[in-house]
Amino acid sequence: MRFRTLLAAVALLAALAPTTQAQPRGSVLLKGATVLTVSGAGTLENTDVLVQDGRIARIGRGLQAPSGVETIDVTGKFVMPGIIDAHSHIALSSVNEATSPVTSEVSMEDVVDPYDIGIYRALAGGVTTSHVMHGSANVIGGQNETIKHRWGQTDPDALRFAGAPRTIKFALGENPTRVHGKRGGGSGARIRPASRMGVEAVLRETFAEGKRYLEAQDRYERERRTNPRAVPPEHSERLEVIADILRGEVLIHCHSYRADEIDMLMRVLADFGVKNVTFQHANEAFKVAPELAAFGASASVFADWWSYKMEVYYSTAYNATILVRNGINTSVNSDSGELNRHLYHEAAKTQRYGDLTDDEALALITINPARQLGIDGRTGSIEVGKDADLAVFDGHPLSVYGVPALTFVDGVKYFDRLNDPDDMRLRAHPNRDVQAGTVLTLDDHDRCLEGAFVIEY
Amino acid sequence: MLATLLLAFVLQVQPQDAPKPKQGAYAVVNARIETVTGGVIERGTILVERDRIVAVGADVTIPPGIEIVDAAGLHVYPGLIDSGTRLGLTEIGSVDETTDAVELGDITPQMDALSAINPNSALIPVTRVAGVTTVLAEPSGGTLPGMAAMINLVGYTAEQMAAGARVMVMDFPTWPSARPRFGGGGARGGAQDDPEKTFRDALKRVDEIFDRAELYARIDSTWAAGKGDREPEFVPEMRALLPVVRGQMKLMIRVNQEKEIREALAWVSRRGYRNVVFSGLAEGWRVAGELAAAGFPCIVGPVLSVPTRESDRFDRAYANAGLLAQAGVKVAIRTGEAENVRNLPFNAGFAAAYGLGREEALKAVTIHAAEAFGIEGDYGSIEVGKKANFLVSTGDPFETATEIREVFIDGFRVPIDSRQIQLYREFLDRDEGRVKAVEIVPPVRN
Numbered sequence: 083m084r085f086r087t088l089l090a091a092v093a094l095l096a097a098l099a100p101t102t103q104a105q106p107r108g109s110v111l112l113k114g115a116t117v118l119t120v121s122g123a124g125t126l127e128n129t130d131v132l133v134q135d136g137r138i139a140r141i142g143r144g145l146q147a148p149s150g151v152e153t154i155d156v157t158g159k160f161v162m163p164g165i166i167d168a169h170s171h172i173a174l175s176s177v178n179e180a181t182s183p184v185t186s187e188v189s190m191e192d193v194v195d196p197y198d199i200g201i202y203r204a205l206a207g208g209v210t211t212s213h214v215m216h217g218s219a220n221v222i223g224g225q226n227e228t229i230k231h232r233w234g235q236t237d238p239d240a241l242r243f244a245g246a247p248r249t250i251k252f253a254l255g256e257n258p259t260r261v262h263g264k265r266g267g268g269s270g271a272r273i274r275p276a277s278r279m280g281v282e283a284v285l286r287e288t289f290a291e292g293k294r295y296l297e298a299q300d301r302y303e304r305e306r307r308t309n310p311r312a313v314p315p316e317h318s319e320r321l322e323v324i325a326d327i328l329r330g331e332v333l334i335h336c337h338s339y340r341a342d343e344i345d346m347l348m349r350v351l352a353d354f355g356v357k358n359v360t361f362q363h364a365n366e367a368f369k370v371a372p373e374l375a376a377f378g379a380s381a382s383v384f385a386d387w388w389s390y391k392m393e394v395y396y397s398t399a400y401n402a403t404i405l406v407r408n409g410i411n412t413s414v415n416s417d418s419g420e421l422n423r424h425l426y427h428e429a430a431k432t433q434r435y436g437d438l439t440d441d442e443a444l445a446l447i448t449i450n451p452a453r454q455l456g457i458d459g460r461t462g463s464i465e466v467g468k469d470a471d472l473a474v475f476d477g478h479p480l481s482v483y484g485v486p487a488l489t490f491v492d493g494v495k496y497f498d499r500l501n502d503p504d505d506m507r508l509r510a511h512p513n514r515d516v517q518a519g520t521v522l523t524l525d526d527h528d529r530c531l532e533g534a535f536v537i538e539y
Numbered sequence: 540m541l542a543t544l545l546l547a548f549v550l551q552v553q554p555q556d557a558p559k560p561k562q563g564a565y566a567v568v569n570a571r572i573e574t575v576t577g578g579v580i581e582r583g584t585i586l587v588e589r590d591r592i593v594a595v596g597a598d599v600t601i602p603p604g605i606e607i608v609d610a611a612g613l614h615v616y617p618g619l620i621d622s623g624t625r626l627g628l629t630e631i632g633s634v635d636e637t638t639d640a641v642e643l644g645d646i647t648p649q650m651d652a653l654s655a656i657n658p659n660s661a662l663i664p665v666t667r668v669a670g671v672t673t674v675l676a677e678p679s680g681g682t683l684p685g686m687a688a689m690i691n692l693v694g695y696t697a698e699q700m701a702a703g704a705r706v707m708v709m710d711f712p713t714w715p716s717a718r719p720r721f722g723g724g725g726a727r728g729g730a731q732d733d734p735e736k737t738f739r740d741a742l743k744r745v746d747e748i749f750d751r752a753e754l755y756a757r758i759d760s761t762w763a764a765g766k767g768d769r770e771p772e773f774v775p776e777m778r779a780l781l782p783v784v785r786g787q788m789k790l791m792i793r794v795n796q797e798k799e800i801r802e803a804l805a806w807v808s809r810r811g812y813r814n815v816v817f818s819g820l821a822e823g824w825r826v827a828g829e830l831a832a833a834g835f836p837c838i839v840g841p842v843l844s845v846p847t848r849e850s851d852r853f854d855r856a857y858a859n860a861g862l863l864a865q866a867g868v869k870v871a872i873r874t875g876e877a878e879n880v881r882n883l884p885f886n887a888g889f890a891a892a893y894g895l896g897r898e899e900a901l902k903a904v905t906i907h908a909a910e911a912f913g914i915e916g917d918y919g920s921i922e923v924g925k926k927a928n929f930l931v932s933t934g935d936p937f938e939t940a941t942e943i944r945e946v947f948i949d950g951f952r953v954p955i956d957s958r959q960i961q962l963y964r965e966f967l968d969r970d971e972g973r974v975k976a977v978e979i980v981p982p983v984r985n
Contacts, residue, residue: 390633395631398962434941504851
C-alpha cells in the first residue's frame with residue numbers, strides 16, 4: 083500500500099514536472115499605453131502595466147521595473163486583454179470522430195498539435211487562448227480543450243490552460259443529420275438522426291442513460307459503505323462523461339443555428355437539470371433572445387457569416403447586438419484559422435451592425451468568452467492578479483487600421499511585429515507542400531465538418 | 540358588412556409603402572465629397588438627374604423642385620466596386636439548387652453570368668447598404684467557365700443591372716497540389732505522380748483552344764469580307780472566343796501561385812494578347828516586378844486570407860496589394876465572396892493598414908477597378924457625366940464603425956434596408972411571448 087502511494091507520487095511528479103517547466107512565465111513592464119482593461123476600471127490613459135512571473139502585478143502610472151525586468155515603451159499604443167477565441171479548430175491533428183451520433187468518450191486533449199502554424203498566426207492577431215473543439219458531426223461530440231498559445235512548446239500538454247473547466251461539443255441541425263442520417267457516417271450506414279426530431283431523441287435517450295448510470299454509481303457508492311461485496315456498475319467511458327455533464331462538471335458548447343433547435347436543447351437541459359450551456363454559432367439565437375436570457379444561456383456567434391448553408395439563410399449580422407441588448411453573455415468567435423487572426427475586427431462589426439460601445443464590443447472577444455469557458459477568474463480582462471495574457475496594438479483594436487504589435491501569454495512575448503521573421507514554423511511538415519503554396523478558397527467554411535466524410539483519393 | 544370592412548382594411552394596408560429604390564432628381568448638399576479623381580470638396584453639392592451626375596462642386600446652383608438630401612457632417616465617396624464575386628449567381632452556398640455559377644464542361648466560354656443573375660437575391664440589398672454599388676459576377680469551374688459580368692446592385696432585370704462590362708474568365712492551369720484538400724477529392728494517382736507533365740498538358744490544351752479560336756477568327760473574317768468559300772461552322776465555344784482573340788473583349792486570367800503567374804505572363808506574351816486582366820494573384824507579391832513590367836491591371840484578394848505557404852509571414856495576404864502597388868502595379872481588390880461582399884471596404888481597410896495606404900486602397904475599390912474593366916467613363920469616381928453611383932457615410936467607409944447613410948446606384952436612391960436590418964428591427968426588442976407555456980398532455984417522460 084505504502085509502495086503504491088509512493089509510486090503514485092512519483093508518477094504525479096513525473097507528470098507535473100515537464101508541464102510546469104514547459105509553461106514559462108515572464109515579467110515585463112509595459113509603459114505609457116492606453117490600457118483597455120475590459121473591467122470596471124474601463125479605459126486608462128497613459129498607464130503602465132507591470133507583469134511579474136506571468137501575472138499582472140500592478141496597473142498604474144509611473145511604475146518602475148524591478149531589476150532584471152524588461153521595460154517596453156508602448157506610448158501611443160493600446161493594450162487590451164489577450165483575445166479569447168471560444169470556437170476554434172487550430173492546433174488539432176483531427177477534428178471529428180464521426181462514427182456515432184454520441185462520442186463523448188473522445189477528447190481533443192489527445193490530438194493537440196503544437197506545431198500548427200495556426201497558433202502563431204493567431205498570436206499575430208492578438209489571440210492568446212483558443213477553445214479548440216471537436217467538430218459538429220455528432221449530436222454529442224468529443225470533449226474540447228482550452229489552450230494557451232505558447233508557441234514553441236512542442237509538448238502538447240504545455241499548451242493546456244491548466245485549471246480550465248472541461249467542456250464538450252454538442253451539435254444540432256444539418257450537420258449531425260447529414261453526417262449520420264442523410265448520408266451515413268463512418269460505416270456508411272444511415273443511422274439516426276436524420277431529422278431534428280432524431281437529434282432531440284438522441285439527446286434525451288443519452289441523458290436518460292447517463293442519469294441511470296449516475297444513479298447506479300450513487301447506489302453503488304452508498305451500498306459499498308455497508309457491503310464490501312457490492313458490485314459497481316459496468317464502466318462506460320461514454321456515460322462517465324454524460325454523468326459528469328449532469329453533475330455540472332462539464333460545460334456544454336453546442337453547435338446550433340436555428341432558433342427552434344436552440345429552444346429544443348434548452349427544454350431538454352431543463353428537464354435534466356443541466357444549467358450551463360453556450361450556444362455556438364447560434365445564427366438565429368436573436369430570435370429566441372428572451373428565452374435564452376430566461377434560461378441563463380450564453381451565445382458565441384459569428385460577426386457576419388451567413389447563407390453558406392440553409393440553416394443560416396435567415397440570419398442577421400445584428401445577432402450579437404440583439405443578444406447583448408437582451409442581457410445574454412455573448413462572444414464573437416472565429417471557427418476559422420483565417421478569421422481568428424482578426425477577431426478584434428469581427429468584434430468591431432457590432433458597431434456597424436448595432437451600436438455596442440467600445441467596452442461592450444471588446445468584451446465579446448475577452449471577458450465574455452472567458453466566462454463561457456469558465457476561465458474568467460484567470461484571464462479576459464486586465465486586472466491585478468490575472469494571468470498576463472495581453473495584446474498590444476498600434477491604433478485602437480476596434481479600428482480597421484488597428485494593427486497587432488505585441489502579444490504576451492503569461493507575460494512571455496510570443497509575437498512582435500517588428501521582429502517577425504518570415505518563416506515561423508517549428509518544423510517543416512512532410513505532407514505539406516512548401517514550394518507550391520496552397521491557395522485557400524472562401525468555400526472552406528465548414529471546418530467543423532472536417533473528417534466527417536470519407537474522402538476518396 | 541363587417542367582412543367587407545375587414546377586406547377593405549386588408550386591401551388598404553397590403554400595398555404599404557415598401558421602401559424601394561427610386562430614380563429622380565436629387566441634390567446631395569453640404570457633403571464632404573471625396574471624388575477620387577478630382578480631389579476633395581470640403582462642402583459640396585452633387586446634382587443627380589436620372590442615372591447621371593450632372594453637377595459636382597462647392598458652388599452648384601440647386602434647381603427648384605429637386606429633392607434635397609442634406610449631408611451636413613457626412614462624407615460622400617464613389618460607390619465601391621468589387622472586382623471579383625459570385626454575387627447574384629449563388630444564394631445559399633451548400634444548397635446546390637440555388638447556385639448557378641458552374642456549368643458542366645471544362646471549356647464553356649459561351650456561358651454568360653448575366654443570364655443567371657438573380658436580381659431578387661436577398662444577398663443584394665445586404666451588400667449594397669455597405670456602399671458596394673457595383674460588382675463583377677464571375678462564373679467558375681473549368682478552364683474557360685464563361686463570361687463574367689459587371690453589375691450594379693439595383694434593378695429588376697439582369698439587363699437593368701448590367702454595368703457595361705463583360706469579360707472572358709480563364710482559370711489558368713495549376714500544378715496539381717501535392718497536398719490533398721479536405722473534401723476536394725484530389726485526383727487519383729496519375730496527376731500527382733507527374734505534376735509537371737499534368738501542367739504542361741493542360742497548358743497545351745489551352746493553347747490548342749486559342750489556336751483554334753484564332754483560326755476560327757481568320758475564317759470568320761474572310762467570310763465576313765465576302766472572300767471565303769463557305770461560312771465557318773457554328774461552334775458556340777469558338778464564336779464566344781471571337782471577341783477575345785480579336786482583342787475586343789478582356790481576358791481575365793485567374794491565377795494565384797508564383798510559378799503559375801510567371802507561366803501566365805509568358806503565355807500572354809507568347810500569344811501577344813494585350814487586353815488582359817489578372818485576378819487572384821495570392822502570390823503576386825513574389826512576382827511584383829514582372830507584373831508591373833507587363834503593365835496589366837491586377838486584381839487581388841481576398842485580402843482577408845491566410846498566407847499561401849506555411850513558411851510565409853503571417854500578413855502576406857494583407858500586404859500583397861501594397862507590395863504590388865509599391866512595385867508599380869495598378870491594383871484593384873476583390874473579395875471573391877457572395878453573401879459577404881459587404882466586407883469589401885474592410886478588405887480595402889486591411890490592405891491600407893498593411894502597406895497599400897488609404898488613398899491607393901480607395902482607388903483599388905473605385906477608379907482602378909473601373910479602369911481594369913474599361914468602364915471608367917461611367918464609374919469609379921464622382922465626376923460630371925458619370926453614373927450616379929456613390930455612398931453617403933458618417934466617415935471613412937473602410938472604418939468598421941462607420942455608418943452608411945445613403946446609397947445611390949445608377950441614380951436610384953436605394954433604401955438603407957435589407958432582410959438583415961428588418962430582422963434587427965423585429966427582434967431587438969421582441970415581445971416576450973406567452974409568459975407560461977401551456978401544458979402539453981400527456982407529457983413526455985424519459
